[in-house]
Amino acid sequence: MINKVSHYFAIPLAIFSLLFMALKPGPKLDMSLYSTEGMEFDYTTSHELAMNTESNELAAPFHEHHAYFPYLGKSYNGFKEALAFKESRGNYFSVNTLGYLGKYQFGSETLKLIGIYNPNQFLYNPKLQEKAFLANAARNKWILRKDIKRSVGKTIGGVKITESGILAAAHLAGAGTVKKYLRSSGSYNFSDAYGTTVGHYMKKFAGYDTSFIVANKKAKARI
Known part of the structure; x- marks a missing residue:
């Protein structure tokens, strides 16, 4: 009988002991040990690294009114990411109301010129889109090579002409349209x-x- 009574008291006592230990307040945590006060945090990429056109292929897009990291400056990557931001906010899967596709907003006819005949495959292939941008720019640079040589450094239509400006405008409107703009002294402003x-x-x-x-007359996008 005594053993049974002891058994009945032992179980509640064990439960009470466990609850007491679980709820017992521990030592106060000193949060000052985890403070970041006085520490310096600077995650901005160095200017030298940012200017390396080989190292920032997947960097965030650059835009003159927003702060993105790493800083791409005026490098080739800075150029293409700034243009991509203007075209689509850097969205590889964007399709606008006129049917232009991808991060750089290509039309299907332009894609054919650089060897891409499947727009749907193009839209879902970011690597191909990057190749397409470079191929199209290389082709436009070849078409406009004489105009680049003749016009860079001049002020036309109130704009100081640079090679990157010419290539960006060719991406927007085609190399032929840019020729007309330059050769009309800016009056043909499509x-x-x-x-x-x-x-x-x-x-x-x-x-x-x-x-x-x-510059490459026969540039194609291949992966």
């Missing part, structure tokens, strides 16, 4: 369906280093 003009792109994307782009 605008697209959304009202963006060749002169605006000439100015907005001026001064980037586009020497990475090699």
Whole structure:
């Protein structure tokens, strides 16, 4: 009988002991040991690294009114990411109301010129989109090579002409349209369906280093 009574008291006592230990207040945590006060945090990439056109392929897009990291400056990557931000906010899967596709907003006819015949495959292949941008820029640079040589450094239509401005405008409106703008001293200032003009792109994307782009009449996008 005594053993049974002891058994009945032992179980509640064990439960009470466990609850007491679980609820017993522990030593006060000293939060000052975890303070970051006085520490310096600086995650900005160095200017030297940012200017390396080989190292920032997947960097966040650059835009003149927003702070993105790493800093891309006026490098080739800075150029293409700034242009991508203007075209689509850097969205690889964007399709606008006129059917232009991807991060850089390519039309299907332009894609054919650089060897891409399946727009749907193009839209879902970011690597191919990057290749397409470079191939199209290389092709435009070859078409406009004489105009680049003749016009860079001049002020036309109130805009100081640079190679990057010319290539950006060619991306917007085609190389032939840029030739007309330059050779008409800016009077032929074509605008697209959304009202963006060749002169605006000439100015907005001026001064980037586009020497990475090699002029190539037969440039194709291949992966």
